[in-house]
Amino acid sequence: MKIASWNVNSLRVRLPQVLDWLQSHPVDILCLQETKLVDDEFPAAAVEEAGYHVVYAGQKTYNGVAILSTQEAADVVTDLPSMDDPQRRVLGATIGKLRVLNVYIPNGQSVDSEKYRYKMDWLQRLQDYVAQQLRLYPQFILLGDFNIAPEEADVHDPELWAGKVLFSDAERQAFRRLIALGLHDTFRKFSQPENTFSWWDYRAAAFRRKLGLRIDHILCSTALYEQCVTSTIDQDPRKWERPSDHAPAVAEFASSSDIAPRIPQAGEES
DNA sequence: ATGGTGGCGCGGCCA
Numbered sequence: 709m710k711i712a713s714w715n716v717n718s719l720r721v722r723l724p725q726v727l728d729w730l731q732s733h734p735v736d737i738l739c740l741q742e743t744k745l746v747d748d749e750f751p752a753a754a755v756e757e758a759g760y761h762v763v764y765a766g767q768k769t770y771n772g773v774a775i776l777s778t779q780e781a782a783d784v785v786t787d788l789p790s791m792d793d794p795q796r797r798v799l800g801a802t803i804g805k806l807r808v809l810n811v812y813i814p815n816g817q818s819v820d821s822e823k824y825r826y827k828m829d830w831l832q833r834l835q836d837y838v839a840q841q842l843r844l845y846p847q848f849i850l851l852g853d854f855n856i857a858p859e860e861a862d863v864h865d866p867e868l869w870a871g872k873v874l875f876s877d878a879e880r881q882a883f884r885r886l887i888a889l890g891l892h893d894t895f896r897k898f899s900q901p902e903n904t905f906s907w908w909d910y911r912a913a914a915f916r917r918k919l920g921l922r923i924d925h926i927l928c929s930t931a932l933y934e935q936c937v938t939s940t941i942d943q944d945p946r947k948w949e950r951p952s953d954h955a956p957a958v959a960e961f962a963s964s965s966d967i968a969p970r971i972p973q974a975g976e977e978s
Numbered sequence: 979a980t981g982g983t984g985g986c987g988c989g990g991c992c993a
Contacts (some may be wrong), residue, residue: 717993718985742993744985769986770993813991823992855993909993911982953984953993 709804709961710735714945715812715853715907715922715954719774721741722952723751727758729945735958736778737803739810743772750774760970765796773799773810773852781808788833789840797830800841809838811852816873824873827855831882839889842929848890851926853907853954858883858893862922864903869973874921883954891927894939894959906941907954915946926959935961 712735719740730738738760743750745766755762755776764815765786766772773796775781781801781919788798799813811834816827842848856879859868869875905920914920926939939959946955 721985742985769991817992909982910984911984950984 709737709806709963710958711737711739711806711808711849711851711961713739713741713810713853713926713958714956715741715952717742717744717952717954719751720747720749721950725948725951727754727943729942729956730758730760730776733942733956733958737806737808738776738849738956739799740773740774740776741797741807741810741812742770743774745770745772750896752882758976760836763801765799767796771796771812773797773812775799775801775803775808775810777801777803778830779803786830788830788837789814791830791833800828802845805847807841807848808942809841809848809850809852811850811854813852813854813856815855816879818873819871819876819878828878828882831879832884835882835885835889838886838891839891842890842978846929846931848891849926849932850886850928851959853923853927854883855923856880856883857923858908858925861902862905864905864919864921869921874923886927889900890930892930892933892936894926894928894933895922895935895941895957897933898939900940904941904943905955906957908946908954924954924957926957928959932961935963937962 760776764774785800799810814827816825906924908915908920
């Protein structure tokens with residue numbers, strides 16, 4: 709069972725790349741962030757033609773999340789409890805025996821901004837919700853664009869980024885509090901190539917210069933962590949023409965009995 | 979160098 713997360717920075721622009729990537733990386737579940745589409749404009753038919761069910765929560769211009777899955781999603785939620793927020797950043801669903809929470813955590817802009825205070829408040833509410841979800845669902849996955857690089861190894865230049873948004877102490881502590889609830893960072897279960905990042909600024913040729921951060925994460929409950937056999941970041945799509953500024957993260961779990969096999973598409977090896 | 983690029987949508991916000 710493979711599950712992936714990808715901030716696509718406009719699904720209108722990136723849909724062909726998403727479909728191409730799925731052809732070569734046939735995951736069971738793909739969580740998207742920053743679709744930037746209202747629900748009426750979501751390309752549901754194209755996604756379904758590719759063999760996936762899909763649920764989504766979008767808005768105009770900003771944010772927007774979606775979950776593509778081979779098995780149909782149930783019990784969909786689109787908000788954190790106690791939060792009446794027009795920003796579409798949350799999509800929770802049950803897929804097979806798995807409870808999935810796809811998040812686009814606020815960016816925070818800069819540590820002295822109102823957006824940063826919104827981010828920290830958002831993280832507190834997320835923590836409360838995740839604590840509750842972990843009690844309800846032994847097989848729980850929290851994944852998405854966290855806009856937090858948790859450790860020094862996740863930052864190309866930790867000294868440069870010290871105290872800055874995406875790597876501030878308060879954000880990193882909030883990330884550690886999520887982990888302390890009983891989650892695990894699947895990426896760090898395995899030895900990884902140095903300087904593996906998931907996001908590179910479009911400006912200043914950051915990707916070519918390997919000036920990135922690892923801010924997209926796949927976290928899971930202990931029961932799933934034991935079953936996790938790979939967790940990687942596929943940096944290839946960042947090399948493509950007109951790419952997203954994020955690369956997809958992919959985790960694989962050994963137990964797959966509760967996940968229906970994906971239907972092979974025309975022209976594809978079965 | 980307080981910039982740079984990209985998406986949305988057509989001026990300025992957001993990342």
